[in-house]
Amino acid sequence: MGLTGWYIHHHGAGHLTRFRAVRPHLPGDVVVFSSLPQPESLPAATTWVHLDRDDDGDTAGADPTVGGLLHWAPLGHAGHARRFAAITGAIADRRFDRFVVDVSVEVALLVRLLGVPTVVVTQPGDRSDTPHRLAYASATRVLAPWPVGVHASSVAPTLVEVGGISRFDGRERDVEPDPGRVLVLGGGVAGSDLASAAAATPETQWQLAGGTASTWIEDPWEALQRAEVVVAAAGQNSVADLAAAGARAVIVPQPRPFDEQVATGRVLTDRRLAVVRPAWPAAHEWPALLERARSLRPDWSQWGVTGAAKRAADTIAQVGA
Structure with a gap:
């Protein structure tokens, strides 16, 4: 070798x-x-x-x-x-x-x-x-x-x-989603935006994983499984992890050189794998977005994880x- x-x-x-x-x-x-x-x-x-x-x-x-x-x-x-x-x-x-x-x-x-x-x-x-x-x-x-x-x-x-x-390739799902649980993966989300989204959806429980030491989860596999909907950026690892977990997701591509995440967002939309928004949604949009995500039946096998x-x-x- x-x-x-x-x-x-x-x-x-x-x-x-x-x-x-x-x-x-x-x-x-x-x-x-x-x-x-x-x-x-x-x-x-x-x-x-x-x-x-x-x-x-x-x-x-x-x-x-x-x-x-x-x-x-x-x-x-x-x-x-x-x-x-x-x-x-x-x-x-x-x-x-x-x-x-x-x-x-x-x-x-x-x-x-x-x-x-x-x-x-x-x-x-x-x-x-x-x-x-x-x-x-x-x-x-x-x-x-x-x-x-x-x-x-x-x-x-x-x-x-x-x-x-994905780091989760080969892991088995052993936990069912908790109704109303929303997991936000990664940093880059303002605390005020997260609070407004949670306030607009009182029937949900929002969890932030990443961004700061206090919210960092070393192994978020269980959190991914427990989430009814996952909110994430369109980075390559994030999308692969969502695919490994079979997640229903709202994707908000982050600005990156060469439109990296925008390009991935287009693919996810075309293949009906996630609900994709160009920027963090206004608070009043979240109830409908979460409902759309819940109704998805994504065929994540397309992602080849x-x-x-x-x-x-x-x-x-x-x-x-």
Whole structure:
């Protein structure tokens, strides 16, 4: 199997969550590179290299996009230089058989220039810009964590669509939904908006999971099962978790570069998998929205969650083998 490198972007928890789902299916040693703090526990045969941040300080006038050729390579930033030096040094010291990049155009290009084949994780939305096209063209495989045909598949001839990757793949439902229970997944929701929605639906019990330390749930599987309706953003991990739980959901896509979540929201609407709203609804809209969500009979098998993490691992393992 050899040695696998894995770059995890520091924005949010989704990239790390995806790694945790795939890693148990991937044999061999793995070295993780990330600006995220090292988790308290790591899988066996996994080491963590902490990278400096490259988005702190004043980057005004640093031409981080190199005139549109790249996404982030600021001039004169010491942290940016040190993180690339750490990756380069590791590759110089040990022979990496493959390198997963989730996600960074610049890391993907650096690793390929150092002679290591890459598996570049792609995301929904319009990725036709020059930096994305360059990263995909340089990759040995482009891994898409969505089912075949859900999104435009013309990003690269090496694209492999493995299905939605969920940390809950393989778990069985053992709890029935509680009537009237609404679970809100993730942060980004103002407390006043949540309170107004709850006040407008007095027959419901609202629960927030995530956003702050006080509302964070390390393993929300039971909460997902108990919810009659789940309110969530349209991130790839969130949608895959909803699919694994067979949830009825109201989806509010969050603003993201390249219209990532908007694109997923369109798919969910087209396939009648969820009630999708472009922004957090006004309080008076919630009674009708929750009723619409309750009436859904979503066929989440369309999302291809079962076996997706293993298919991703198999795709990775084939590179450089």
